[in-house]
Every structure is written in C-alpha cells, then in structure tokens.
Amino acid sequence: MKEKSSKSALFLIFLTVFIDLVGFGLVIPILPTYARELQASESTVGWLIASYSIMQFLFTPFWGRLSDRVGRRPVLLLSLAASFFGYLIWGFAHSLVWLFVSRIVAGFGNANIAVAQAYISDVTTEENRAKGMGLVGAAFGLGFVLGPALGLGVCYLSNDLHTVGLVAAGFSLVDLILTAVLLPEPKDRGDFGKDRFGLSPEFIFKTLNSEKLRVSFLIFFVSTFAFANMESTLVLLTMKQFQWGPRENMWMFLYIGFWIIVVQGGLIRRLTKKNNEKGLISVGTLLTAIGLSIVAFSGNPTMLYVALGVLSIGSSINNPCNQSMISKLAEHQYVGGVLGLGQSLSTLGRILGPIVGCFLFEKVGSASPYYAGAAFMLLACFLSFSLPKLSQEN
Numbered sequence: 320m321k322e323k324s325s326k327s328a329l330f331l332i333f334l335t336v337f338i339d340l341v342g343f344g345l346v347i348p349i350l351p352t353y354a355r356e357l358q359a360s361e362s363t364v365g366w367l368i369a370s371y372s373i374m375q376f377l378f379t380p381f382w383g384r385l386s387d388r389v390g391r392r393p394v395l396l397l398s399l400a401a402s403f404f405g406y407l408i409w410g411f412a413h414s415l416v417w418l419f420v421s422r423i424v425a426g427f428g429n430a431n432i433a434v435a436q437a438y439i440s441d442v443t444t445e446e447n448r449a450k451g452m453g454l455v456g457a458a459f460g461l462g463f464v465l466g467p468a469l470g471l472g473v474c475y476l477s478n479d480l481h482t483v484g485l486v487a488a489g490f491s492l493v494d495l496i497l498t499a500v501l502l503p504e505p506k507d508r509g510d511f512g513k514d515r516f517g518l519s520p521e522f523i524f525k526t527l528n529s530e531k532l533r534v535s536f537l538i539f540f541v542s543t544f545a546f547a548n549m550e551s552t553l554v555l556l557t558m559k560q561f562q563w564g565p566r567e568n569m570w571m572f573l574y575i576g577f578w579i580i581v582v583q584g585g586l587i588r589r590l591t592k593k594n595n596e597k598g599l600i601s602v603g604t605l606l607t608a609i610g611l612s613i614v615a616f617s618g619n620p621t622m623l624y625v626a627l628g629v630l631s632i633g634s635s636i637n638n639p640c641n642q643s644m645i646s647k648l649a650e651h652q653y654v655g656g657v658l659g660l661g662q663s664l665s666t667l668g669r670i671l672g673p674i675v676g677c678f679l680f681e682k683v684g685s686a687s688p689y690y691a692g693a694a695f696m697l698l699a700c701f702l703s704f705s706l707p708k709l710s711q712e713n
Contacts (some may be wrong), residue, residue, distance in 0.1 A: 344466015547672025
C-alpha cells in the first residue's frame with residue numbers, strides 16, 4: 320500500500336512540474352517578440368529573460384529551506400500562486416516595466432524546483448530516488464515540447480500576445496488547484512533544503528576546488544551559458560533574417576523540444592549503461608559546438624533546422640551525463656550539497672547567457688552570440704578530456 324501511495328505522490332509531483340513547465344514553454348518563444356513590440360532593445364531583451372533566472376537563483380534555496388520548516392505542500396501552493404499572478408500580469412501588461420514585473424514574479428514562483436525534488440526525496444527509498452528525480456527531467460522535457468505547441472495553437476486562434484500569458488496563468492491556476500486538492504504532505508520530511516542549500520563558504524570553496532569535481536562544474540556552467548546565450552537570441556535572429564513571427568518560432572522551439580525528448584527520453588539511458596559518461600560528454604560538447612557554428616551562418620531555414628537538431632542532440636547528451644558524473648564523483652554524504660551547488664552554477668549560466676548573448680547581438684552582430692557559444696563549447700570539449708574516468712563500481 321505504501322508503494323502504491325508513493326507512486327501516486329510521484330505522479331502528482333510530476334504533474335505539478337510538468338504543468339509548471341508548460342506555462343514556461345508557452346511564453347518563452349514569444350517573449351522577445353513581445354518585448355520588441357514594446358520598444359525594448361536587444362540588450363534589454365537579454366535582461367528581461369535573465370530577470371526570471373535571477374529570481375530563481377535567489378529564491379530556490381529560500382523555497383527549499385522553507386519547505387523543510389513548514390512543509391512541502393504549503394510552500395508549493397504559495398509558489399504556484401506566485402506563478403499564477405506572474406503570468407496574469409503578463410496578460411494585462413502594456414508596458415516594458417510591467418513585462419519585467421511579470422517575469423520577476425513568475426521567476427519567484429517557479430523557483431520551486433527544489434521543493435519538488437525535496438518531495439521526491441521524502442517519498443522514495445534510496446534505491447528508487449534516482450528514478451524519481453528522473454521524473455523531474457522528463458517533466459521538463461515534456462513541458463518544453465508541449466508548451467510551445469500549445470502556444471502555437473493560441474497564436475493561430477488569436478493574434479493578441481496577451482492571450483498567451485492568460486493561458487499560461489490558467490495552467491498555473493489548474494496546477495494550484497490540483498496540488499491543493501490531491502497532493503498530500505509527506506509523512507516523513509527530511510532536511511533536503513538544509514543538506515542542499517545550507518552550504519557553508521568553506522564547503523563551497525572546497526567543492527569548487529576539488530580536483531575530481533572542478534572540471535565537471537566548469538563544463539556544467541559553460542554549457543548552460545552557451546545554451547542560454549543561443550536560446551535568448553534565437554527569436555531575435557529569426558525575426559531579423561527570416562521575418563518569422565510567433566507561429567514560426569513556436570514550431571522551431573517544438574522541434575528543439577522533440578530532440579530533447581528523443582535523446583533524454585530513452586537514448587541516453589542506453590548510452591550510459593557502461594559508465595561511459597566521460598566519452599559522451601566529449602561527444603555532446605563537440606556536437607553542441609558544431610551546431611552553434613552552423614547557426615551562426617545559417618542563410619536559410621533548412622540549414623537552421625539542421626543546426627538546431629545537431630545542437631539539441633549534443634546538449635541533450637552532454638547535460639545529463641555531466642550531472643550523472645558529478646553525482647558519482649561526489650562523496651555519498653555530500654551528494655545533495657554538491658548537486659545543489661551545480662544547480663546554482665547552472666542558474667548563473669542562465670543569468671549571464673541572455674545578458675551577454677543579447678548584448679553581442681546588438682553591439683557586435685547577429686552571428687556573434689553563436690560564434691561565442693561555439694568557442695565556449697569547444698573549450699568544454701577540451702576540458703572533458705581531463706575528466707576523471709569513472710570506475711565500473713560507481
């Protein structure tokens with residue numbers, strides 16, 4: 320009975336993260352278009368995209384620790400309510416200031432990923448925990464695919480970009496209601512937030528300087544930075560080169576999400592059966608670098624789609640393999656803290672990527688963010704050769 324209850328709770332938390340990401344996927348492809356309609360410069364678009372990640376960087380530890388003290392369920396409800404209001408503000412925004420407010424509030428609410436992971440940690444055994452955590456990644460991938468697809472439908476039915484924000488708000492409201500009605504508080508609550516985010520400066524410096532971990536951390540940061548650099552400028556590029564609107568860009572993001580699902584939904588498990596993460600990271604970073612380079616000189620949509628396919632496959636191989644390697648190289652009693660630190664570095668990459676990418680796009684040229692990203696990924700590829708080899712026992 321306990322196992323059945325645990326499976327039910329896992330499904331509900333999967334649904335919570337999935338609906339959250341559908342709302343996120345809905346607005347991301349049209350955000351640059353909306354901002355440009357409100358007279359934002361390319362650099363301002365970068366800050367607008369980064370504002371969401373800045374709030375996640377600041378408040379993910381806050382939500383995680385708060386859930387240790389007051390419970391997972393009430394914190395999830397509070398964060399989902401914030402997400403709802405963030406998207407609702409988008410639906411009624413008529414100025415750049417209010418668009419910024421919308422993304423800041425939504426980022427504050429959607430910093431709840433640590434609470435979802437804490438919930439999984441509470442309701443699973445050690446043997447099943449990795450599988451449970453994998454559900455979060457699957458929810459991310461599915462949400463990223465279906466969000467743009469749904470946004471595409473909204474764009475066909477309505478030319479008003481405000482409508483997309485209202486639909487995203489509707490999804491957050493459904494998520495809030497389902498969580499309030501169906502999701503129980505775990506019977507046993509651990510100290511996930513404390514273990515993962517109660518990190519002393521000594522632990523942070525020691526972990527970042529660890530000979531086993533520092534290369535993996537650097538690859539993690541560089542990879543996230545390069546992908547966020549591309550993601551934030553891609554709509555600006557298609558608007559400028561192909562005069563694409565929200566509908567065409569929705570299809571493009573749906574295509575990216577498709578490759579993420581294909582690779583992370585099954586292929587990656589087969590590839591990592593023999594603990595060959597090191598080789599796969601080299602392949603993944605190289606493919607990402609090649610994809611970014613092709614994007615830089617894509618003169619037609621077909622070439623762009625080829626480039627995005629290569630890039631998406633490479634990124635989908637590299638990221639989970641690098642996270643797996645970090646978890647295996649970390650000392651068992653510190654895995655939570657080490658992964659939390661890695662997540663913080665990833666979020667930092669999501670902050671700096673849009674800011675730097677959009678600045679380069681405006682000041683240097685539309686191809687420059689992709690050449691810069693490709694250079695960083697080549698660096699990550701060279702760094703991967705110095706990664707420690709995992710033993711079969713790990």
